[in-house]
Amino acid sequence: MDRNLQQTSAGALYPPLDPFDRQRVDVGDGHNLYVEQCGNPGGLPVAVLHGGPGGGCSPMMRRFFDPDIWRVILFDQRGCGRSRPHASIRDNTTWHLVRDIERLRGHLGIDRWAVFGGSWGATLALIYAITHPDRAAHLFLRGVFLMEERELDWFYGGGVGAFWPEAWARFAGMIPEAEHGDLIAAYNRRLFDTPAQEQVRFARAWAAWENALASVAAQGRSGEPGGEYARAFARLENHYFTHRGFLDHDGWIRANLDRIADVPGDIVQGRYDMICPPVSAQLLAEGWSAATLQIAPFAGHALSEPGIAEELVAATDRIAAARSGELRF
Structure with missing residues (x-):
């Protein structure tokens, strides 16, 4: 099944792939999503978050699946990428996104599908599967983020800043010291209550802080993210974190793992992930007996980190082989 694999800087991926279908889907509330499908139109369906x-979403995300076997569905979530309106937080919560995933499944005529996601994509995949366990056939998760207070404290409260003080100084230094007790709230005021030009300036700082720590090779450095991308990324991420993922209580995902006790999963985690440290992946695996956890020993957070891509491709290939040629769940 690996006859088409290419060795790249991102690991063993399938070759670049063009979509066989692109469409825009009206999901209500004034939101219109960009959706694309790649691979085998009659293949095993997988939603990529x-x-x-x-x-x-990006073209690289298409390449973790054998295109002869998988029907790969990617879409830009509300307010970002090619979805419209851009950078909008109106009617944009976790529960709107869960509803959108279900709407797309029905729209595409799929009964059950696998779900593939990393970082926030892993969070959303878990919440979707907990909400609709009968529709999630398998979860492929990377860089686990459980949307818990301790994780936000680590990344926005100075924990990881102790390892990367120069990058932390750039991020925190945008805000007066008197507001350093809650940098999420401080950035929120500047991302939403200032003129557009100021929003972009703070959005770039917010995005650059995360980008600087995504890869081991980055060593705390980051290029200047584009203004429009950064504005959508920062506003949406800050909006979700301000509202703690719109979950009922801290630890909601782990408290509801019994709902996916029968949903199998593969978890791939970088040992040196500075954005989402491995403790979350370990806690998830301990509470979810149907999942297996693989630690990539020299990898950080990004999808392209050494070992991450290889483990994810191996997982999707293994599930495809287990179907014995029957391309449905």
Whole structure:
């Protein structure tokens, strides 16, 4: 099944792939989503959930699946990428996104599908599966983020800043010291209550902080993210984190793992993930007996990290082989 694999800087991926279908889907509330399908139109269906919130999908995300076997569905979540309106937080919550995933499944005529996601995409995949366990056939998760207070404290409260003080100084230094007790709230005021030009300036700082720590190779450095991308990414991510993922209580995902006790999953985690440390992946695996956890020993957070891509492709290939040629769940 690996006859088409290519060795790239991102690991063993399938070759670049063009969609066989692109469409826009009206999901209500004034939101219109960009949706694409790749691979085998009659293949095993898998929904790919991007990170952020607000990151948008990319061509690389198509390449973790054997295109002869998988029907790969990607879409840009509300407010980001090619979906419209851009950078909008109106009617944009976790529960709207869960509803959108279900609407797309029905719209595409799919009964059950696998779900693939990393970082926020892993969070959303877990919440979707907990809400609709009968529709989730398998979960492929990377860089686990459980939307818990301790994780936000680590990344926005100075925990990881102790390892990358120069990058932290750039991020926190945008805000007066008197507001450093809650940088999420401080950035929220500047991302939503200032003129557009100021929003972009703070959005770039917010996005650059995360980008600087996504890869081991980045070593705390980040290029300047584009203004429009950064504005959507920062506004949406901050909006979701301000509202703690719109979950009823801290630890909601782990409290509801019994709902997916019969849903199998593969978890791939970088040992040196500075954005989503491995403790969350370990806690998830301990509470979800149907999942297996693989640690990539020299990898950080990004999808392209050494070992991450290889483990994810191996997982999707293994599930495809287990179907014994029957391309449905």
